[in-house]
Amino acid sequence: MDRWQAMRIFVKVAETESFAKTARQMHMSAPAVTRTVAALEELIGARLFVRTTRSVKTTEAGAIYLDDCRRILSSIAEAESAAAGHYATPSGTLAITTSAMFGQFYVMPILMEYLDTYPGMRARTFFIDRRVNIIDEGMDVAIRIGHLPDSGFTAIKVGSVRRVICGSPEYLNSRGAPATPEDLKSHRIIASHSAWASPEWRFVDGQRVLIDAALQCNTNESAIAAAKAGWGLTRVLLYQIGPALLDGSLQIVLSEFEEPALPIHVMYPEGRRAPAKVRSFVDLAVSRLRENPLFN
Secondary structure, eight states: OOHHHHHHHHHHHHHHTOHHHHHHHTTOOHHHHHHHHHHHHHHHTSOOEEEOSSOEEEOHHHHHHHHHHHHHHHHHHHHHHHHHTTTOSOOSEEEEEEOHHHIIIIIHHHHHHHHHHSTTOEEEEEEOSSOOOTTTTTOSEEEEESOOOOOSSEEEEEEEEOEEEEEOHHHHHHHOOOSSGGGGGGSOEEEEOSTTOOSEEEOGGGOEEEOOOSEEESSHHHHHHHHHTTSOEEEEEGGGGHHHHHHTSOEEEOGGGOOOOEEEEEEESSGGGOOHHHHHHHHHHHHHHHHOGGGO
16 A cells, blocks of 8 residues: 555545545545545554545544644655755745834845845735734735744744833933933823833833823834934834934933843744745845844
8 A cells, every 4th residue: 555645545535524525636436545545544553534424524533643644745745845946946926024113124125135136026015013914914924023922933033122211312411311210200201002012111120110101102103203302201122213323313211221122033834845935035034134233
């Protein structure tokens, strides 16, 4: 008995829940399908299906064996594809998602370099300040900031980023810089209602301060603009004010009280079976993001 072919037949019967349908789809006779499954059951020593006149359902042992067969067949297909050179050249459209400002500042330059390297490729971005369901919304790659749930996706850590409190030199000169987190209660606070926003600001050693924001903004960009204008203090992720720190329009305060930095990951769902368009972009993105001193 061809074990690999027997597994394929078994998986198809489990998916169609029919010996007759399996026979038609695999261009076999129904008796041949039945004999193959019976021989497999005898070899394993367990019944794989419960058969009735109307349906075919896997037994408990059959359901477990089905998962194993799918994994084994997938590995075989992957090995054959690799040996044949499949997925060797990037093609099609790459869809990538991340938060809005991170995408604008740090992903777009990488994506443009990628498209210059592979001129036959196309790309689609979905930069938005919410968690996107990668599968449901058709994304190939996501770059996530924060601790990840156990999703089963491949995730490569490329660095980390701090949450920082900042204000303009003019504001700090006129109002004074806070010396402790509690001092924030006497300052004008600008808060953002983005995905990272919270009325409770957390600091090292579990210290928390409930913030009463005098100005609430629905985007990080507007909160940062108000802080640069000297109106008050705001809290954002470090990368969001990278340009403002370089030109001196914002300064960080209370850095010694910051909570641990958040990890940054490049994620994609297919693992080793990812097509060339994903693997080539991930390789480039991981390299470029790890080179950035803001994330070290």
